[in-house]
Amino acid sequence: MPTDEPVSVTALDCTGLRCPMPIVKLGLAIRPLAAGARVEVRADDAAFEPDLRAWARQTGHAIVELEAGTVTRALVEKA
Amino acid sequence: MLATAVPTDAAAAARLAGLEAEVDRLRGLVADVQARLPERRLSLCVVSGEFEKVTTALMLANMAAALDMKVTVFFAFWGVEAVTAGRRFDGKTMVERALTLMRRPDIAALSSHRFNFGGLGPMVFTRLMQQKGIATPAELLETARELGVELQACTTSMEVFGLRANELAPGVASCGAAQFLDVAGRSSVSLML
Numbered sequence: 001m002p003t004d005e006p007v008s009v010t011a012l013d014c015t016g017l018r019c020p021m022p023i024v025k026l027g028l029a030i031r032p033l034a035a036g037a038r039v040e041v042r043a044d045d046a047a048f049e050p051d052l053r054a055w056a057r058q059t060g061h062a063i064v065e066l067e068a069g070t071v072t073r074a075l076v077e078k079a
Numbered sequence: 080m081l082a083t084a085v086p087t088d089a090a091a092a093a094r095l096a097g098l099e100a101e102v103d104r105l106r107g108l109v110a111d112v113q114a115r116l117p118e119r120r121l122s123l124c125v126v127s128g129e130f131e132k133v134t135t136a137l138m139l140a141n142m143a144a145a146l147d148m149k150v151t152v153f154f155a156f157w158g159v160e161a162v163t164a165g166r167r168f169d170g171k172t173m174v175e176r177a178l179t180l181m182r183r184p185d186i187a188a189l190s191s192h193r194f195n196f197g198g199l200g201p202m203v204f205t206r207l208m209q210q211k212g213i214a215t216p217a218e219l220l221e222t223a224r225e226l227g228v229e230l231q232a233c234t235t236s237m238e239v240f241g242l243r244a245n246e247l248a249p250g251v252a253s254c255g256a257a258q259f260l261d262v263a264g265r266s267s268v269s270l271m272l
Contacts, residue, residue: 017214018211018214019142020142024142024222026145028226055146059146
């Protein structure tokens with residue numbers, strides 16, 4: 001069911017950072033947020049996409065959108 | 080028509096008491112099994128104070144913490160050089176003072192296993208890492224603290240080097256082998272570096 005409730009989105013730029021820092025920064029950014037809050041993260045680390053998938057599997061947070069590219073953009077939602 | 084006889088009150092009470100005792104016993108057993116189950120925890124034992132190993136250990140520790148795992152890093156022998164902050168000489172024996180002078184003062188001064196070249200190597204590596212957006216050992220230690228990684232220095236190793244609690248980096252505690260093994264035994268991943 002669609003809802004009109006605004007979802008808070010935190011922007012996180014991790015471009016230029018290498019493993020493990022993009023995921024570490026994402027972990028730090030999502031910690032204080034409430035369940036359902038979203039983080040839009042950008043990163044250009046070669047390991048970012050598979051690492052993000054592993055992060056989601058391990059933590060239970062959801063990857064809502066994922067656009068892979070030179071700079072990968074992902075929208076994740078806190079479980 | 081009922082096939083079973085209606086039990087008497089006394090028989091029902093006895094059966095109930097038996098079942099309650101059995102439930103209690105099983106509850107205890109489940110609690111016991113749960114206490115032994117590995118938790119999502121990474122336990123690292125770092126015995127090397129070399130730049131590469133300390134960096135790798137802290138990268139894994141930080142990543143595990145970002146994956147919501149609990150993390151304990153136990154620094155033993157030369158590994159303690161990664162969690163010291165400065166040198167203190169007061170109240171030490173001559174040998175301890177000599178050891179204090181010879182050991183690395185903190186994580187920013189670790190020597191590398193290869194390409195050390197009298198400390199020039201790690202300086203170049205650190206510089207390169209900064210240029211390439213890779214966290215340096217000192218940054219990783221800081222982030223580990225921020226993420227709540229448990230940092231423990233081995234008490235016996237501290238004794239060997241004459242290292243005092245006031246020389247440990249902020250947020251670093253010390254513990255014995257049994258405490259580390261207790262934690263490692265409950266960890267889903269345990270590694271030694």
